[in-house]
Structures are given as structure tokens and as C-alpha cells.
Amino acid sequence: MNHSTGLAVKQKQNMQLSLRMWLPLLQAPLQELDALLEQHSYENPFLEHMSSFEISDSSRYDGDTKRGFIENTSTYKESLYDKLLDQICEPLFPTPKSQKIALEILQHIENDGYFTGDIEQIAIECNTTNEFAETIRKRFGYLEPYGVGAINNKESFLFQLEAMEMPSGVYELACTLVKDLGHIDKYHKHHFFDEAIHIVKMLNHPPAIDYIDDEPYIIPDFFVEIDDDVVIKINNEYYPDIEIKDPFLAKNSELRSKLKEAKDLVSLLELRKATLYKLVISIVDKQIKFFMGGELRPLTMSDIALELGFEESTISRAVSNKYLQCERGTFSLKSFFTNAITHNLSSSEIKNYVKALVDNEPHDTPLTDDEIMSKVTQKYGISMVRRTITKYRKLLDIPSSKERKKLYTFS
Secondary structure (H helix, E strand, O other): OOHHHHHHHHHHHHHHHHHHHHHHHHHOOHHHHHHHHHHHHHHOOOEEEEOOOOOOOOOOOOHHHHHHHHHHHHOOOOOHHHHHHOOOOOOOOOOHHHHHHHHHHHOOEOOOOOEOOOHHHHHHHOOOOHHHHHHHHHHHHHOOOOOOOOOOHHHHHHHHHHOOOOOHHHHHHHHHHHHOHHHHHHHOOOOOHHHHHHHHHHOOOOOOHHHHOOOOOOOOOEEEEEOOOEEEEEOHHHOOEEEEOOHHHOOOHHHHHHHHHHHHHHHHHHHHHHHHHHHHHHHHHHOHHHHOOOOOOOEOHHHHHHHHOOOHHHHHHHHOOOEEEEOOEEEEHHHHOEOEEEOOEEHHHHHHHHHHHHHOOOOOOOOOHHHHHHHHHHHHOOOOOHHHHHHHHHHOOOOOHHHHHHHHHHO
């Protein structure tokens, strides 16, 4: 191997090493960053890790809040979003197009694991057919936790059954029971009934039930203040730090490699800060009306990726479990991305309007979904079907008009 070839191989290896460190560093929520850097310091003699709880005596939060953060950090669990994001890769999603569609679908999977988006809208945004987008959604049935990405409990159960090992006769009956849940008793004489019903009772409903009660303790990564000017601050209070120590001890090739790795990690931590800072600046710029008290405008991750010069998958990893705090509250970065109903109208604005209508409706004659649809159509001058209003109402956890009337009567 000549000198130039050897140098090229070495540079490629260094790039691969940096990439392996970079993606986990970018994706890690603030709660996990301290532990991640501490682990690197254990493995590298040139790294000195300073915990976020040691580098400052003052705190923006009171003692109880910080103690709560420490306690929750020790039991922090990977979120459902992160769990699914890590699985959007080959072989299930082998092409950039399939991964792009999968990432868009991921934005519409709720904490319970169910898909609540509009495949037609996703197909339009990803420049593909409804049929292809739907096949990508159904591939989520092969991801863990099994059952996620389904549109209802029956489909989720079928996804879960597909992932389980069982005799074919038991599997077929279990699928039949799931498809006919209201009439299970009529199959009780089937010779596989006991085995099949036992399996059906084991299925998770909702599919991501193990993640619902494990929401991480939320500490904002950024503070956004709107006054005469827009001020964006990184939450350095909880940001761990690392430094290079004893660099002159790198006397052999192995130690020099460790020293370079340590320097790369220091650089990558600063790159994480800079990347997230640029990302938040872009989000605030695009959604400035929201920070002024208005509604969210349509915004996709591909819009931000194009502006910042990143892959859409990188933006998806960057916003994962990151939060900002502003006068209106604490919000996930992911929540600032919302589908477009029309060019300047987002689904978020429609949902807020639906909620306002219900909040102010007459209790003796609550608004039906058809009546809400009519008011939305009249206000925004758009064409909309009733099932879309029904979907938004369910996402807002608003009961039907009949159920609301009963609740009003009881209250």
C-alpha cells in the first residue's frame, strides 16, 4: 500500500469514527448527555468529564427541580420516538425515499403507538402514491414494540400476532378472533381456541403501553424570550462539559489515536450546540407568529433540512426529545412541525379552532362534527370532509356531541 492510499484509508476510518460519535451525541436528549460523555471519559484517558451538576453553583431551577432531574436521569428510558427512529433503516426501509416516507409517518405516531396521520397528505408531501405510502406504514408492523404504526387496535393486534412464533393453526384462529372481537364466543368449540384466546389476551393495547408511563423528566434545551427583540439562549445550566487533559502523554500511536478521539469529541460537543442553536433559530424564525401568541404555520423537516444543508434524517434525530421554553410554556421541537392544509394554514390552527368552538358551545345543543366542519369551512374557505374533523376531535381527546351532552347534563 503506497503512502497516499494509506492516508486515504486512515482519513476514512477517522471520518467513520467521528460519525459513530456524532449521531448519538446529536440525538441524545439533555437528560442522557451527561451519562454519555461520562462513559466516553471512562474509556479515554485524555478526557476529563465535568458533570452539569458540578460546573455551576447557581441554578435557574430550584433545588427540588434539580433533585427531580437527577433522580429521573438515573431511570431515564429511551422514548418511543427514539426507539422507532433507530429502526428506520435497511432492510425494511432500503432507499432514501422509503426512509423519507417512514420519517414523515413517524411524526404522526402518538405516544400510545397508534398512527393518526393522513396517508394521502403524506403521499403528497413525499411526492409518491397513496399505495406506496401505505405499504411503508405497514412496514412499521415489523418494528419494536410490535403493533405500532397501526390505525386501530385490530390492526395493531394483527401486527403483533405476525411477529409471534406459534403453530399455523393457532395463528390463523387468533387472527380470526381479532377480526371478529365482538363474537369470540362462537369459536369456543375450535380445538385451538384455548391457545388462541390466551395469546390474544396477551396482546398489548395500546401497542406502546410500556412507554406511556415512562415520559422523561423535561428540562428545556433552549429558552426563547420575545421582547423588543428575539433572544434565544442555550440552557448551559444543565449542559455537561469535557476537556482535554495531559495531551503530552500521547507518546505512542495508540495513545495518539485516543488523544485525537478526545479532541474530536470536544469538537463534536460544540458542533452539537451550534447545530441545535441554528435549528432553533430557524424554527423560531419560521414560527415567530406562534411565539407572539398566534398559530403555528405549516412547516416540514425537509424545509429546515434544505435551509440548513442537512439530511432530513439528521433533522429528525436533532429534534428528538429536545425542548424549548418560552412565555407560552415548554414545547418539544418536534411539535413545531405541522402539516399544511393550504399554503398558509396548518392543521394545528384548525385543531385549535375546533377546540375553541367546543369550549364555547351551548351545553344544551353541543356542536356535531358536521356543524364543526361547516364552521371551519366557512371561516377558512377550504374544502374539508367530516372524517377529518372527527380525527382532529379525537386527537384533542374531545368526546362526541352526544357524549358531551351527557357530560354537561351530569355536571
